[in-house]
Amino acid sequence: xxxxxxxxxxxxxxxxxxxxxxxxxxxxxxxxxxxxxxxxxxxxxxxxxxxxxxxxxxxxxxxxxxxxxxxxxxxxxxxxxxxxxxxxxxxxxxxxxxxxxxxxxxxxxxxxxxxxxxxxxxxxxxxxxxxxxxxxxxxxxxxxxxxxxxxxxxxxxxxxxxxxxxxxxxxxxxxxxxxxxxxxxxxxxxxxxxxxxxxxxxxxxxxxxxxxxxxxxxxxxxxxxxxxxxxxxxxxxxxxxxxxxxxxxxxxxxxxxxxxxxxxxxxxxxxxxxxxx
Amino acid sequence: xxxxxxxxxxxxxxxxxxxxxxxxxxxxxxxxxxxxxxxxxxxxxxxxxxxxxxxxxxxxxxxxxxxxxxxxxxxxxxxxxxxxxxxxxxxxxxxxxxxxxxxxxxxxxxxxxxxxxxxxxxxxxxxxxxxxxxxxxxxxxxxxxxxxxxxxxxxxxxxxxxxxxxxxxxxxxxxxxxxxxxxxxxxxxxxxxxxxxxxxxxxxxxxxxxxxxxxxxxxxxxxxxxxxxxxxxxxxxxxxxxxxxxxxxxxxxxxxxxxxxxxxxxxxxxxxxxxxxxxxxxxxxxxxxxxxxxxxxxxxxxxxxxxxxxxxxxxxxxxxxxxxxxxxxxx
Numbered sequence: 001x002x003x004x005x006x007x008x009x010x011x012x013x014x015x016x017x018x019x020x021x022x023x024x025x026x027x028x029x030x031x032x033x034x035x036x037x038x039x040x041x042x043x044x045x046x047x048x049x050x051x052x053x054x055x056x057x058x059x060x061x062x063x064x065x066x067x068x069x070x071x072x073x074x075x076x077x078x079x080x081x082x083x084x085x086x087x088x089x090x091x092x093x094x095x096x097x098x099x100x101x102x103x104x105x106x107x108x109x110x111x112x113x114x115x116x117x118x119x120x121x122x123x124x125x126x127x128x129x130x131x132x133x134x135x136x137x138x139x140x141x142x143x144x145x146x147x148x149x150x151x152x153x154x155x156x157x158x159x160x161x162x163x164x165x166x167x168x169x170x171x172x173x174x175x176x177x178x179x180x181x182x183x184x185x186x187x188x189x190x191x192x193x194x195x196x197x198x199x200x201x202x203x204x205x206x207x208x209x210x211x212x213x214x215x216x217x218x219x220x221x222x223x224x225x226x227x228x229x230x231x232x233x234x235x236x237x238x239x240x241x242x243x244x245x246x247x248x249x250x251x252x253x254x255x256x257x258x259x260x261x262x263x264x265x266x267x268x269x270x271x272x273x274x275x276x277x
Numbered sequence: 278x279x280x281x282x283x284x285x286x287x288x289x290x291x292x293x294x295x296x297x298x299x300x301x302x303x304x305x306x307x308x309x310x311x312x313x314x315x316x317x318x319x320x321x322x323x324x325x326x327x328x329x330x331x332x333x334x335x336x337x338x339x340x341x342x343x344x345x346x347x348x349x350x351x352x353x354x355x356x357x358x359x360x361x362x363x364x365x366x367x368x369x370x371x372x373x374x375x376x377x378x379x380x381x382x383x384x385x386x387x388x389x390x391x392x393x394x395x396x397x398x399x400x401x402x403x404x405x406x407x408x409x410x411x412x413x414x415x416x417x418x419x420x421x422x423x424x425x426x427x428x429x430x431x432x433x434x435x436x437x438x439x440x441x442x443x444x445x446x447x448x449x450x451x452x453x454x455x456x457x458x459x460x461x462x463x464x465x466x467x468x469x470x471x472x473x474x475x476x477x478x479x480x481x482x483x484x485x486x487x488x489x490x491x492x493x494x495x496x497x498x499x500x501x502x503x504x505x506x507x508x509x510x511x512x513x514x515x516x517x518x519x520x521x522x523x524x525x526x527x528x529x530x531x532x533x534x535x536x537x538x539x540x541x542x543x544x545x546x547x548x549x550x551x552x553x554x555x556x557x558x559x560x561x562x563x564x565x566x567x568x569x570x571x572x573x574x575x576x577x578x579x580x581x582x583x584x585x586x587x588x589x590x591x592x593x594x595x596x597x598x599x600x601x602x603x604x605x606x607x608x
Contacts, residue, residue: 068502199560199563270507
């Protein structure tokens with residue numbers, strides 16, 4: 001469909017459309033959380049579905065970016081890993097939502113398998129980006145990979161020791177996994193920000209910012225779960241749990257927006273201002 | 278450098294000054310690109326240079342050098358009777374080589390007689406020197422003019438003249454095909470590559486690999502589609518300014534004939550500035566600047582110095598030039 005918009009107008013309008021959609025999504029989520037307009041089952045289902053939609057949005061946006069690159073393009077490798085990681089996160093969200101609806105409190109298990117494996121792919125995406133930007137030797141690349149792995153391990157250990165006193169009712173595995181998420185988020189987000197520094201001011205650096213929001217969200221989530229404050233259903237809801245869950249879907253939406261704005265740039269960027277679509 | 282045009286057939290004999298002026302008007306009207314030679318009974322030879330109908334220069338050809346005639350003196354110089362006129366239509370590449378011969382101030386000339394086997398070796402030796410050279414080669418009906426940039430640059434730009442028509446070719450001196458058998462009369466004119474005409478030539482030769490490397494690196498960072506759009510933007514900007522330069526992901530096609538070094542610098546600088554502005558939108562200004570520094574650092578020393586010197590002379594890129602020098606001097 002041709003709307004007669006210039007490339008700049010198309011970009012601007014589609015960005016606003018995405019922002020408004022995401023705000024509406026967060027507003028509906030918040031409304032369901034606070035007002036709980038339906039029965040307990042339907043409220044939980046609606047909040048889970050909205051989380052999954054947010055996760056799906058980020059995976060779809062990343063896949064759109066991946067698909068826009070040509071097979072021989074170097075950035076395509078970055079986005080193949082990144083998109084795959086986000087699809088695994090979506091699979092984790094689906095599994096978590098299903099278990100939450102069927103058993104209530106979700107123990108460490110299938111969703112965590114997807115989420116943890118996803119970190120490997122997202123880490124690989126960052127290493128690919130690093131490789132394109134700095135053209136390191138294999139030795140340097142291996143060195144960076146080791147630094148990331150050791151940092152995640154050391155930080156997980158530190159967070160584990162930090163969480164241990166408040167995680168009396170949790171199993172050892174549960175505490176380790178909950179310590180892993182914010183640690184991996186933080187290391188990946190810092191690595192992503194360091195890479196995004198190179199793209200400072202450029203449209204291609206935006207998507208990585210979403211990872212930073214995940215760090216805050218996962219820190220809070222892990223603390224709430226291990227301390228027993230986390231509300232497994234909306235009926236038991238509390239302010240901190242609500243804030244943590246809202247931040248969680250905001251993180252997905254920021255990631256989705258970053259990837260979507262990159263896709264818009266790939267589609268409409270660097271075109272003459274007079275060109276219409 | 279009278280030899281340069283000795284092989285051209287005379288197309289108008291014993292014509293009046295008025296007829297020479299009529300020929301000039303006709304070339305303007307026909308948007309002629311090339312050289313018109315007028316020879317006079319006293320032995321004087323004048324070369325008029327045309328670029329798409331514009332009469333850009335008038336030179337007096339002497340034995341070992343040429344004199345540029347100031348525009349205000351053209352009517353007087355051309356107002357002579359009994360001229361024999363020759364014409365040589367040229368492409369922009371050919372005209373550039375001729376312009377080098379006509380405009381360069383030579384330090385001296387050395388003549389030799391070389392065999393077809395010796396000639397490529399001799400050209401290789403001359404190209405390894407720092408000084409620029411212009412070489413005139415002739416054998417029977419065949420004549421060729423060759424420009425050698427100097428600084429050890431292995432690029433040879435040749436214009437072969439056979440039966441009154443010219444043919445341009447560019448070679449790497451290491452791969453220069455052997456000349457056809459026989460002996461060649463060779464005249465080598467040496468000149469300083471500090472002259473504007475040589476600087477402009479060096480800038481053009483350096484600009485092409487610079488842009489090619491910049492686009493290739495941008496493509497690596499941003500993908501082929503954005504790189505293609507960036508090339509379209511740059512080519513569009515050139516076309517908008519009336520410059521015949523098109524930029525593609527696999528290289529630059531430069532068919533622009535610049536009338537001065539300043540004009541060339543202005544256009545090349547404009548393209549690089551535009552590249553930085555447009556690429557910054559995708560990869561950010563920091564990376565765009567680093568990209569330029571990275572590519573410059575990998576270029577041959579004389580090309581890099583030339584680019585830095587002339588880009589530096591334009592506002593807004595002062596820091597860039599200083600940074601480049603710093604980067605280059607770092608171990």
